Amino acid sequence: MTKLTQNDNVALATPDEMLSYDDVQAYAREHNINSMREWFGFHNIRKGGSVRPRNIPGDPSKYFGRRDQWVSWPDFLGTSTKATQVMKDEFMDIEECKAWFKENKIYTVTQFRELSKTGNRPDNIPSAPDKKYEVKFSELLCPKKSPYLGFEAAKKFVRTYGFKNYLEFRESRRKDMETLGCIPCNPDKHYDKTDEWTSWPDFLGYSRLR
Structure with a gap:
């Protein structure tokens, strides 16, 4: 590998002095540079970066791209991250x-x-x-678990109370949320969303005639 020189970035090397693709790639790996952002950050003197050797291109993608040697940053840096243009189809x-x-x-x-x-x-x-x-x-998000029982389970549970109408149900639920809180306050609206609701008599288990 050609010896690197730590001259300032203003004094640019001639094309004949610039390192080859393989040598610049080795330079990046030697300094543990794993992304495009890290490459430019490594040479950002204003933010504490290192002086870039004059025989190292400032932007390898442009320098080697003009020479038809560039593939992608991941290929250049040898990282496992895939280029966006490759990933979009996967x-x-x-x-x-x-x-x-x-x-x-x-x-x-x-x-x-x-x-x-x-x-x-x-x-x-x-x-x-x-x-x-x-x-x-x-x-796309995972559905949040409902705090209420499913329709059939709710109907079976609430029928054990023998409520005569929906007013009795709501009053008892208000007083005993610890037990009846697993049933929605408005089961007619809640279970209607799943097309399971039929009527209060069916849900509470009483006859309309009564």
Whole structure:
């Protein structure tokens, strides 16, 4: 490998003095540079970076791109991160993405973003899945567990009280939330969303004639 010189960045090397692609790549790996941002940060003197040797290009992508030697930053740096243009065709489809959100119990957008910051988001999950799949983020999130019983279980449970009408039910629920809080305050509206609701007599188990 050609010996590196630590001259200032103003004095540019001639094309013949510039290091080859392989040598610049070795330089990046020697200094443990793992991303494009780290490359430019490593040479940012104003922020405590190192002086870039005059025979190292300031922007390898442009310098080697003009010589048809450039592939991508991940290829250049030898990192496991894949280039965006490669990754975009390898993302999960929307149903697989929803299954991933559910499996990992991701209930909020904030939770997803925090997980992404830690580097635990898989490469085949886009960083902005709502934009990728053109849906509302809420459609991707894991459904929150309902605090209420399912319709059949709620109906079976509430019938043990022998309520004669919905007013008795609501009054008893108000006084005994610890026990009856597992039944929604307005079961007619809550279970109607799932097309299970029929009527108060059916739900409470009393006859209209009575």
